[in-house]
Amino acid sequence: MIALLLRDLRLAVRAGGGFGLGLAFFLIVIVLVPLGVGPQTALLTSIAPGILWVASLLAALLSLDRIFALDFEDGSLGLLATSPLPMEGAALAKALAHWITTGLPLTLAAPALGFLLSLAPEAYGYLLLSLLLGTPALSMIGTFGAALTVGLRRGGLLLSLLVLPLYVPTLIYGAEAVRRGADGQDASGALILLGVITAGCFAVLPFATAATLRINLR
Amino acid sequence: MSFWEYANPKKFMGWTAPVLPYVFGAAALCLTVGLVWGFFFTPDDYRQGSTVKIIYLHVPAALMAINAWIMMLVASLIWVVRRHHVSALAARAAGPIGLVMTLIALFTGAIWGQPMWGTYWAWDPRLTSFLILFLFYLGYMAMWEAIEDPDTAADLTSVLCMVGSVFAILSRYAVNFWNQGLHQGASLSLDAEENVSDVFWIPLVICIAGFVLLFIGLVLLRTRTEIRARRIRALEARARRA
Amino acid sequence: MPELGKYAVEVLAAYGVSLGLLAVIIVISWRRSVRVRAALERIEKNG
Numbered sequence: 001m002i003a004l005l006l007r008d009l010r011l012a013v014r015a016g017g018g019f020g021l022g023l024a025f026f027l028i029v030i031v032l033v034p035l036g037v038g039p040q041t042a043l044l045t046s047i048a049p050g051i052l053w054v055a056s057l058l059a060a061l062l063s064l065d066r067i068f069a070l071d072f073e074d075g076s077l078g079l080l081a082t083s084p085l086p087m088e089g090a091a092l093a094k095a096l097a098h099w100i101t102t103g104l105p106l107t108l109a110a111p112a113l114g115f116l117l118s119l120a121p122e123a124y125g126y127l128l129l130s131l132l133l134g135t136p137a138l139s140m141i142g143t144f145g146a147a148l149t150v151g152l153r154r155g156g157l158l159l160s161l162l163v164l165p166l167y168v169p170t171l172i173y174g175a176e177a178v179r180r181g182a183d184g185q186d187a188s189g190a191l192i193l194l195g196v197i198t199a200g201c202f203a204v205l206p207f208a209t210a211a212t213l214r215i216n217l218r
Numbered sequence: 219m220s221f222w223e224y225a226n227p228k229k230f231m232g233w234t235a236p237v238l239p240y241v242f243g244a245a246a247l248c249l250t251v252g253l254v255w256g257f258f259f260t261p262d263d264y265r266q267g268s269t270v271k272i273i274y275l276h277v278p279a280a281l282m283a284i285n286a287w288i289m290m291l292v293a294s295l296i297w298v299v300r301r302h303h304v305s306a307l308a309a310r311a312a313g314p315i316g317l318v319m320t321l322i323a324l325f326t327g328a329i330w331g332q333p334m335w336g337t338y339w340a341w342d343p344r345l346t347s348f349l350i351l352f353l354f355y356l357g358y359m360a361m362w363e364a365i366e367d368p369d370t371a372a373d374l375t376s377v378l379c380m381v382g383s384v385f386a387i388l389s390r391y392a393v394n395f396w397n398q399g400l401h402q403g404a405s406l407s408l409d410a411e412e413n414v415s416d417v418f419w420i421p422l423v424i425c426i427a428g429f430v431l432l433f434i435g436l437v438l439l440r441t442r443t444e445i446r447a448r449r450i451r452a453l454e455a456r457a458r459r460a
Numbered sequence: 461m462p463e464l465g466k467y468a469v470e471v472l473a474a475y476g477v478s479l480g481l482l483a484v485i486i487v488i489s490w491r492r493s494v495r496v497r498a499a500l501e502r503i504e505k506n507g
Contacts (some may be wrong), residue, residue: 010340089416124412147375148361148365148377151370152364152365152366158357158361158364161353161356161357162357162360162361162378164353165350165353165354165357165382165389166382166385168350168388168389168392168393169388169389169391172389172392172395172396173392173395174391176395176396189395190395197388204384205381207272208380208381212374215370215373215374215377216374218370225489253475257475267467268465268467268469268471269470270473271471272474274474275474275475275478276474289482303482310497314485314487318482318484318485322478322482324483325474325477325478325481326474326477326478329470329474330470330474332470333467337500436485436486436489439489439490439493440489440492440493442493443489443492443496443497446497446499447496449500450499450500450503452504453500453503453504459488
């Protein structure tokens with residue numbers, strides 16, 4: 001499982017594409033928002049938590065269809081299925097690799113981009129913490145969505161239609177935690193629930209992902 | 219004879235053919251009686267005026283939007299456990315109907331919201347949950363359309379339906395956490411205190427019965443169509459091989 | 461026609477939209493049913 005994780009990480013770094021692309025997309029969305037809504041600092045401060053969360057969600061979505069597509073085409077997914085590693089473990093490794101290549105960089109970059117949106121100073125810690133707690137769930141849910149659409153020729157669009165509704169709880173709790181942090185309220189409730197969602201996703205979705213992969217490989 | 223015999227495609231076609239006209243007839247009767255009664259013969263509410271008449275469409279549609287999803291979930295589970303093809307096809311048949319019910323609930327709610335709350339749309343928990351439910355229906359139907367092989371499609375949509383149900387419930391609670399909202403509580407809870415009064419109650423129940431019957435009739439009709447479509451596909455595949 | 465008061469437009473619009481949507485799903489289901497049944501009968505006769 002660790003070998004698979006390392007292999008995926010090495011491929012992602014070598015191919016270059018997904019790694020930087022998600023971050024660049026994140027940056028562009030954050031730059032476009034003030035251009036769209038106007039430069040008033042007060043307005044930007046109030047919408048910054050939501051924008052940062054929505055943008056990281058979309059950036060995570062961008063690289064999802066690559067999780068399984070290449071392995072499916074060259075047949076290594078079939079090899080994985082016959083290997084001693086259970087499918088559930090493979091799904092987990094794939095999700096972790098996706099998180100390390102997209103979720104983690106997004107989390108680390110988000111505070112820097114918070115300055116562009118003049119995020120309230122109190123909110124930076126909450127932003128970092130909520131993204132750290134929430135983005136693994138985004139990767140795991142996305143891996144499930146990628147497994148559902150892996151056999152389809154034009155799965156990309158369908159993938160976003162399937163995955164985005166599943167992101168709703170994570171988005172709500174994540175953005176709410178940052179917003180409450182920015183307002184100086186108690187954000188621990190939202191953060192705990194966010195952690196619960198993430199833990200639940202990692203407990204259940206590897207099995208669903210493995211089941212869908214087996215169906216798709218039949 | 220076991221209960222599951224009714225799910226054999228041939229048996230299913232056999233027993234649904236005579237039943238279908240009665241179901242549609244009863245649905246038409248209930249809907250006509252309920253809606254005419256509700257529209258013409260109920261008094262206006264002292265606060266809401268004549269807009270209270272929208273309840274005869276809004277509440278049944280909202281109920282059926284959720285029940286259609288539950289029915290899809292049950293049918294998906296039956297497909298996964300017992301692999302009855304009719305069950306998977308029934309889940310597929312229910313999708314578009316549930317979508318339409320969700321749309322009706324959203325539309326009537328918006329039209330009702332304008333005079334009562336002063337806005338067509340508010341990001342209220344119930345309204346938002348229904349919008350999310352609408353997205354789930356869209357994804358589910360798109361998934362069915364996208365996959366060629368019928369058994370793979372049935373399997374994958376079943377998994378999607380189950381995972382989607384969990385996330386739909388999670389979203390419901392998340393949305394509650396996020397905003398408290400304008401929408402009144404349940405109109406039909408068993409706790410009589412918050413129920414609507416009797417004058418509106420009887421035609422409402424008739425309308426709900428009408429919507430349920432209409433839903434059953436449409437699901438049966440669409441399932442029959444899907445069974446026939448599957449047979450056509452099988453025959454064509456056989457003809458190609460020969 | 462009952463007296464709908466100042467909300468006549470809203471009530472009628474709600475009924476119109478809902479019945480229209482119900483009609484749409486019924487007509488779609490019905491037409492597809494008829495078409496598929498005809499196609500199946502044609503294939504079974506030829507086969």
